Amino acid sequence: MMTVHTDDMRTDDLRTDDMRYEALKDRKGAVGLNFILAVLSTGIFCRPGCPARRPLRKNCVFYETAALALKAGYRPCKRCHPLGGQRAALESLMQEIYANPEADWSAKALEEKGLAPTTLRRQFKAHTGFGLGAFIRWVRLGQAAQSLTQGETVIMAQLDAGFDSPSGFRAAFGDMFGQAPARIKFDEQNPLCVAWHETPMGRMVSIADETALYMLEFTNRVKMLAQVKRLHRLHNRPILVGRTVISEHIEDELKRYFKGELKQFETPLVLTGTDFQKQTWAQLCAIPYGETRSYAQLAMAVGNEKAVRAVASSNAKNGLALIVPCHRVIAKDGSLGGYAGGVERKSALLSLETNNL
Ligand SMILES: [Zn+2]
Known part of the structure; x- marks a missing residue:
């Protein structure tokens, strides 16, 4: 539980540019933070933990990803290599956890492997979407649910998943699957x-x-x-x-x-939501590539012009970025409005589409 909360707070702590700038003060703590710092006066972009001197606030521009900074015309810093990837390392760590979730993945054990736990946790979250602790718990409980489905006893599944107490196991299991360990029966043919x-x-x-x-x-x-x-x-x-x-x-x-070649996604989808949400998503999917609509227009299309707020909320909850094109909905005055994927990304997506019309 602790890890998830810490990670979530971390993300919220960096919502505004001022918060991001503030986070740069602690250089060691900034290593692995999930944004890119571009410097107006030099035209260079850096990882937050770059050893170069911290620029003045007025010279700092923040981006979600290195690709966006690059697209905006900045050059990568030669000291912190913001384009170089930790991905291979994270991928192999993920495989290792998957193969051996009950091993000791504590901060101390990670340090003994030569890894910096705080940095690693931030990078893991940024690259996988899971907090490290949450990922480990999810893998452990998933494997427990599978062995229970195959007829394993609850006590054995509990011990295999690394839980000392039955009540702790029941609580964690219920939280993950919405049902008790003794009742779980996965449809194993269809993972x-x-x-x-x-x-x-x-x-x-x-x-x-x-x-x-x-x-x-x-x-x-x-x-x-x-x-x-x-x-x-x-x-x-x-x-x-x-x-x-x-x-x-x-x-x-x-x-x-x-690449600007595909205008209409054709991958088959399963959308799960309320009827109203599904109606909203259907209207979103009807907005053509490269065009935009306002929230009010979308509400009208759904048949309830007063439902602007409900429409905006459904919009953000579709779970299928790009395919259900919520990036094509903007504010009435033509400004971008919000985007679950970040406003810089929304703007980049809209330019990508208009440039390839
Ligand atoms: Zn740098």
């Missing part, structure tokens, strides 16, 4: 799979089975634990790390979309 995708606007994460896509989000914005819990409750199926035909399909479509 959902989590996969990651690189895009020029940052890494994305998808959840798919062999026939449809259930979720697609930017990793640095998504609350993965909430997403997997939601899907566990709705579908009662194992959720694993892996790729399906649909993961490959969406990856291919993303590549073509970011």
